[in-house]
Amino acid sequence: MERAEALEVILADWPEGAPALFATGVISRAAQHASDRAANLYIMGSMGLISSIGLGLALARPRQLVMAVDGDGSLLMELASLPLAAHLSPPNYLHVILDNGAYESTGGQPTISRDWALSDAAAQLGYRQVARARSRGELAQAVRGFVTEPAGPALIHVKTVNRPDAPFPPRIFLSPEQLTERFRGAVLK
Amino acid sequence: MRAADVAQTLKDSGVTFSAGVADSLLAPLIEALSEDEAFTYVPAPRENLALGLASGAWLGGAPAVVVMQNSGLGHVTNALTSFNLIYKVPVLLVIGWRGHDGADAPEHLLMGPMTPKFLDLMGVPYRSLEGSSDIEDMLRLARETSLPAALLVKPGAIV
Numbered sequence: 306m307e308r309a310e311a312l313e314v315i316l317a318d319w320p321e322g323a324p325a326l327f328a329t330g331v332i333s334r335a336a337q338h339a340s341d342r343a344a345n346l347y348i349m350g351s352m353g354l355i356s357s358i359g360l361g362l363a364l365a366r367p368r369q370l371v372m373a374v375d376g377d378g379s380l381l382m383e384l385a386s387l388p389l390a391a392h393l394s395p396p397n398y399l400h401v402i403l404d405n406g407a408y409e410s411t412g413g414q415p416t417i418s419r420d421w422a423l424s425d426a427a428a429q430l431g432y433r434q435v436a437r438a439r440s441r442g443e444l445a446q447a448v449r450g451f452v453t454e455p456a457g458p459a460l461i462h463v464k465t466v467n468r469p470d471a472p473f474p475p476r477i478f479l480s481p482e483q484l485t486e487r488f489r490g491a492v493l494k
Numbered sequence: 495m496r497a498a499d500v501a502q503t504l505k506d507s508g509v510t511f512s513a514g515v516a517d518s519l520l521a522p523l524i525e526a527l528s529e530d531e532a533f534t535y536v537p538a539p540r541e542n543l544a545l546g547l548a549s550g551a552w553l554g555g556a557p558a559v560v561v562m563q564n565s566g567l568g569h570v571t572n573a574l575t576s577f578n579l580i581y582k583v584p585v586l587l588v589i590g591w592r593g594h595d596g597a598d599a600p601e602h603l604l605m606g607p608m609t610p611k612f613l614d615l616m617g618v619p620y621r622s623l624e625g626s627s628d629i630e631d632m633l634r635l636a637r638e639t640s641l642p643a644a645l646l647v648k649p650g651a652i653v
Contacts, residue, residue, distance in 0.1 A: 350577045351577035358547075361551040365552075
C-alpha cells in the first residue's frame with residue numbers, strides 16, 4: 306500500500322466534520338491532496354508533536370472523534386506520547402501511524418522503524434484498540450471499527466511503500482494562521 | 495501568591511486545563527492544580543508534550559497553561575517557533591525561574607540569566623509573577639494576540 310492509497314482509505318471512512326491532524330511534511334501535503342477538509346489541520350512544524358496535540362484536543366472535545374495521523378519518524382521523536390495516550394486514555398482518540406520507514410520529506414533517509422511491532426507495543430503500553438493494517442481492506446476495517454464503536458485510545462499501524470517516481474503532492478495552500486482559523490471554525494461549531 | 499489563589503485566578507479567567515513537568519519552585523501550584531477537581535493537570539513526560547497537550551486543548555476551545563521549569567525552555571523552542579507562534583495558538587507558560595539571580599546549583603547558572611533573553615529571542619512576552627493581575631494580564635494578552643505569553647516565577651513567588 307502506498308501512502309496516498311492509505312490516506313484515501315482512511316479519509317473515506319473518517320467523518321467529514323471530525324477533526325483530523327496530520328504530521329509534518331509529505332503526510333500533510335498528501336492528506337490535503339487526497340481530501341482537503343475544514344476539519345483537517347496540517348501541522349507543518351514541531352515534528353513529533355502531532356500526537357500530543359491530538360490528545361489535548363481529544364480531552365477538550367470528548368464528544369468528538371479525534372484522529373492524529375503520524376509518521377514513523379515523527380512518532381520516534383516523541384515516543385513518550387504512547388504512554389501519555391495510555392495514561393490519559395481518551396476513548397475518542399485514534400492514532401494512525403503511516404510507516405514508510407523513512408524521512409521522506411527530507412530526501413528519504415531511513416528511520417530505525419523497519420522491524421518494530423508497533424501495534425503490539427502500543428497494546429502493551431495501554432492502548433485499548435490496536436490494529437496492524439497490511440491491506441486496504443484491513444485498514445478500512447480498522448478505521449470503521451473505531452468510528453462505529455470508539456473504544457480508544459486506538460492505534461492503527463500501516464506500513465506503506467514508497468514509489469520513488471511518485472510526484473510530491475502540492476504545498477499546503479493556506480497559511481498556518483488560516484489553517485487554525487478554518488479548523489477551529491469547523492471543530493467548535 | 496498562595497498557590498490556591500493562583501489556581502482561583504486561572505479558573506476565574508476560564509482556564510481549567512493544564513499540563514506540565516515537575517519543578518520545585520512550582521510544586522505548590524502543581525499540587526493545587528492536581529488536587530482541585532475543577533482542574534485537569536497532566537504530568538507530561540517532557541515540556542514539549544505539555545505544550546502539545548495545551549495547544550490541542552486550545553484548538554478544542556479550552557485555553558490552557560503549561561507549568562514548567564526554565565531548564566525546559568530548550569524543549570519547547572521548536573514547538574513555539576514552528577507551531578504556536580505561526581499557527582497562532584496561544585498558551586500561557588508558567589515558568590519556574592531557577593538561577594534567576596545567578597545564585598543556584600551549577601546546572602541552572604547559565605539558563606537563569608538566559609531565560610528572559612531566550613523568550614525575547616522567540617518574541618514571547620513575559621512578566622515576573624507578583625500578583626493576580628499579572629496572571630490576568632498575560633492571559634488576556636495571549637488571548638488578544640492569539641500567541642503564547644509567559645509568567646516567570648521566582649523562588650517564593652508561589653507558596
